[in-house]
Amino acid sequence: MTADLLLQAVVSGLLLGGVYGLVASGLSLIFGVLRIINFAHGAVMMLAMYTTYWLFTLLKVDPYLSILVTGPAFFVLGMIIQRLVIEPNRFAAEHNQLMLTLGLALVLENLALVLWQGDFRTVRPPYASASFMLGEALVEVPRLVACGGAVVMALALFAFLRLTDVGKAIRALAEEPEGAMLMGIDVRRIRAVAFGVGSGCVAVAGALVTPFFYVAPDVGESFNIMAFVVVVLGGMGNFVGALLSGFIVGLAESLGATLLPGSLKQLVVFALFVLVLLFRPAGLVGGGRGR
Amino acid sequence: MAAEVVASLAVGILVVAPPFLPPYFLEILISVMLFGYLGAAWNILGGYAGQFSFGHAAYFGIGAYTSTLLFLTLGLTPWLGMLAGGVLAAVFGLFAGYLSFRYGLRGPYFSLVTLAFAEMLRVVAVNTKAVGSSLGLVIPNRESAPLNFVFAGKLPYYYVILAMALAALWITRRLERSKLGYSLLAIRENEDAAEAAGVDSLGMKLRAMALSSFLTALGGTFYAQYFAYIDPTITFGPAVSIQGLLQAIVGGAGTVLGPVIGAFVLTPMSELSRAALRGRAGVDVMLYGLVLILVISFLPNGLMGWVRRRRRA
Numbered sequence: 116m117t118a119d120l121l122l123q124a125v126v127s128g129l130l131l132g133g134v135y136g137l138v139a140s141g142l143s144l145i146f147g148v149l150r151i152i153n154f155a156h157g158a159v160m161m162l163a164m165y166t167t168y169w170l171f172t173l174l175k176v177d178p179y180l181s182i183l184v185t186g187p188a189f190f191v192l193g194m195i196i197q198r199l200v201i202e203p204n205r206f207a208a209e210h211n212q213l214m215l216t217l218g219l220a221l222v223l224e225n226l227a228l229v230l231w232q233g234d235f236r237t238v239r240p241p242y243a244s245a246s247f248m249l250g251e252a253l254v255e256v257p258r259l260v261a262c263g264g265a266v267v268m269a270l271a272l273f274a275f276l277r278l279t280d281v282g283k284a285i286r287a288l289a290e291e292p293e294g295a296m297l298m299g300i301d302v303r304r305i306r307a308v309a310f311g312v313g314s315g316c317v318a319v320a321g322a323l324v325t326p327f328f329y330v331a332p333d334v335g336e337s338f339n340i341m342a343f344v345v346v347v348l349g350g351m352g353n354f355v356g357a358l359l360s361g362f363i364v365g366l367a368e369s370l371g372a373t374l375l376p377g378s379l380k381q382l383v384v385f386a387l388f389v390l391v392l393l394f395r396p397a398g399l400v401g402g403g404r405g406r
Numbered sequence: 407m408a409a410e411v412v413a414s415l416a417v418g419i420l421v422v423a424p425p426f427l428p429p430y431f432l433e434i435l436i437s438v439m440l441f442g443y444l445g446a447a448w449n450i451l452g453g454y455a456g457q458f459s460f461g462h463a464a465y466f467g468i469g470a471y472t473s474t475l476l477f478l479t480l481g482l483t484p485w486l487g488m489l490a491g492g493v494l495a496a497v498f499g500l501f502a503g504y505l506s507f508r509y510g511l512r513g514p515y516f517s518l519v520t521l522a523f524a525e526m527l528r529v530v531a532v533n534t535k536a537v538g539s540s541l542g543l544v545i546p547n548r549e550s551a552p553l554n555f556v557f558a559g560k561l562p563y564y565y566v567i568l569a570m571a572l573a574a575l576w577i578t579r580r581l582e583r584s585k586l587g588y589s590l591l592a593i594r595e596n597e598d599a600a601e602a603a604g605v606d607s608l609g610m611k612l613r614a615m616a617l618s619s620f621l622t623a624l625g626g627t628f629y630a631q632y633f634a635y636i637d638p639t640i641t642f643g644p645a646v647s648i649q650g651l652l653q654a655i656v657g658g659a660g661t662v663l664g665p666v667i668g669a670f671v672l673t674p675m676s677e678l679s680r681a682a683l684r685g686r687a688g689v690d691v692m693l694y695g696l697v698l699i700l701v702i703s704f705l706p707n708g709l710m711g712w713v714r715r716r717r718r719a
Contacts, residue, residue: 152514204703209513210458211702214655217648218702221695228688332688336644340525343518377533385526392519393509 119251124373125366126252132365133262134320136358137269138338139345141316144272147289147352148309149201150209154216157339158223159314163189163321164330165227171238171325178238178325179260185318193314194307202306220339227332235329243326261323268319269358272312276354285309289352341368344388348395417572424564432560436632438666438673439567440625444646445653445665446574447621452651453659454578454587455614456594458513461520463646464502464527465495465619469626470641471531474543477554484555488627492620499619503612512597521644528642542637545630555631563632570628571666574621578662581617590614594660622650652694656701658710667709672697 138160145153163185170176170184196219204215245256276282284305287295296302320338328334345364349356364384371383424432444466451457472494473487482490502523506516532540550558557563581587589610592600601607630636640646657668675697676690683689705712 152518200699200703207702207706210456210517211706213458213514213517214651214698215702218695218698221648221698222692223695225688225692225695229683229686229692233687340521347515347518378529379533381529382526385522385529388522389505389519389526392511392515392522393505 120373121370122250122252124369126249126254127258128366128369129362130254130258130262130365131369132362133265133358134324134361135338135341135345135365136361137265137320137323138317139342139349139357139361140269140272140354141313141320142342143346143349143352143354143357144285144316145310145313146346147354148285149197149306151201151212151216152343153313154213154339155196155219155223156313156317156342157335157337158220158227159189159193159335160317160321160338161227161330161332161335162192162223163318164325164328164334165231166318167322167325168236168238168330171240177240178322179264182264182319182322185322186315189318190311190315192311194311196314197307197310201310202303205306224332224335231332233332235331237329238325240326255327257326261327264323265320266358268316269354272316273354275312281305281308285312341384344384344391347388348391420568425561429560432564434674434677436560436564436567437677438669439564439571440628440632441649441653441673442666442669443567443571443574443628444622444625444650445657445668446571446578447618447625448650449618449654449659449661449665450578450581450621451611451614451618453654453661453664454581454594455590455611456660457611457614458517458651459520459618460517460644460647460651461502461522461524462619462622462650463642463644464520464524465499465622466626466629466646466650467524467527467531467636467638467641468495468498469623470630470636471537471543471626472623473555473627474545474630474636475537477545478543483553484627484631485553488555488624491627492623495623495626496616496620499615500612503615504608507608507611521647524642524644524647528638531638531642538637540638542635542640543630545634548634555627563628567628567632570624575662575666577617577621582662586610586613591660648694652698654708656697656708658708658712661708661710661714664708664710671709 138156142153142156145151145156166185166188167178167181170181171178176184200215200219201212204212207215243257246253247256248254274282276286284295284300285308287298287300288302288305288309292302295305321335341364345360346357348363349358349360364387367387368380368384371380375383424435427435444462448459448462451459469488469491472491473484476482476487476490477484502520506519511519531537537543545556548556550556552562581590589600589605589607592603592605593607593610597607626641629641653668653672654665655668656672657666658664672694675693679689679693701708707714
């Protein structure tokens with residue numbers, strides 16, 4: 116094992132970690148406000164990736180430019196899903212709400228399979244293979260842009276939550292649902308907005324990764340599981356924790372891939388997941404709501 | 407009383423009718439029984455103890471791989487391999503359960519950790535040459551050998567899985583009226599209150615876990631013998647975990663017959679949709695998802711819950 120390889124692993128891991136951080140921030144937001152673990156989060160990302168793919172293939176829209184469409188479109192789609200499927204079951208048992216998002220994931224993923232079959236599709240704009248050397252490590256430009264874009268988007272989310280009235284209402288609801296209701300916050304609307312914002316975030320992440328990833332009906336699954344790991348590690352409902360632990364998980368996965376043979380890298384991530392769930396369910400950073 | 411007559415009639419039909427069924431229907435009936443069986447096994451932990459496992463594929467896979475590997479390497483009959491797989495799965499279940507329960511994982515956190523355990527086993531199986539890695543294992547020589555759990559036609563397999571499903575239902579029924587069963591219900595409804603009333607929740611949940619994982623593993627061996635081929639995704643993949651819980655939730659989690667009722671509704675539905683839309687992969691699972699959403703929205707206690715409510719009204 117040479118130092119170069121390790122350096123490369125660190126760079127790739129950190130770059131993908133930023134994206135994990137954004138995916139997980141959306142998931143964390145939804146958990147914080149709605150108290151549900153959204154199994155359909157990855158499926159929403161997958162749909163956004165297909166949207167990016169079709170915009171690029173049919174209309175020649177640049178993947179990054181398409182964010183202007185996918186972001187708002189999936190914000191609205193998320194609100195609709197929340198209103199139609201989740202809100203009516205707001206008082207259902209916790210495990211039934213979990214099943215509900217599992218059902219949603221099955222529907223969305225297999226809808227994509229029915230519509231577009233299981234083929235791997237790719238979006239390759241002219242800059243897809245652009246890269247440069249950082250010391251001994253190769254940095255692929257699309258991955259760098261994805262990471263940068265994800266961090267910017269996550270920071271924008273934090274700003275939105277801190278500075279706007281709606282954002283403050285979302286945080287109030289996450290912290291003290293009854294208090295928020297008593298203060299006259301339109302709880303129903305805020306729950307829909309939170310689901311919409313979470314979906315918008317994961318859609319942006321989807322658009323950001325398409326130039327260097329593939330698009331397929333089950334592409335969201337691995338991101339979804341990764342986001343679970345990140346969210347638990349960062350502390351459920353803790354947004355800063357989500358972004359930070361996104362980098363930790365990206366790094367762990369990438370180092371695992373370099374040090375372990377075959378696809379055993381996933382083992383590192385799952386092991387990390389189980390350990391954190393068992394020993395630090397409130398998250399490494401703390402402040403999350405464990406158990 | 408009427409219920410018992412209906413039940414015996416149903417069992418009678420299930421025993422007598424299949425020899426006269428065309429092969430296609432027999433295959434569907436075998437699927438119904440297998441999924442109903444897996445649902446019943448999941449139901450013990452998920453439905454009665456209220457611990458929603460998302461990782462029962464772990465036990466299914468352990469069962470399938472243990473009996474198959476013992477047969478391929480030592481020539482041990484899968485009938486015994488089945489028990490070995492069951493015991494191994496129960497041990498793994500106790501290990502995973504002890505860790506999860508000991509550290510107080512509840513609700514969705516338990517679901518996530520079980521999912522992670524199953525996925526870890528899948529990754530290990532994919533990367534282990536000795537168990538065939540991602541290519542999986544084939545059981546060769548399909549000539550009839552009942553002592554080695556290999557039959558000439560499909561009919562004997564049907565009777566095996568029918569017996570297993572009926573046994574699982576009988577066990578569930580016994581469980582429902584046992585101390586363990588009552589303790590599990592108390593834990594499901596309110597674990598803290600159950601603890602305060604003197605229920606050993608850790609011990610009770612572990613017993614449910616051991617029983618549920620043992621039974622699930624036997625289903626894994628049946629699958630391996632029936633299809634004569636297993637691989638990591640088929641046996642350890644999330645789809646298996648979802649199958650079990652789906653039958654139970656649609657039919658009615660925490661009821662004896664729920665999982666089998668669920669299987670009788672879901673399996674033919676998926677077969678019909680596949681036949682109607684040939685060549686379109688995914689339609690059947692999409693329908694599963696849709697049914698899951700509809701059942702939770704409109705029949706939160708499943709079909710059995712609905713039947714019970716109507717009977718009471």
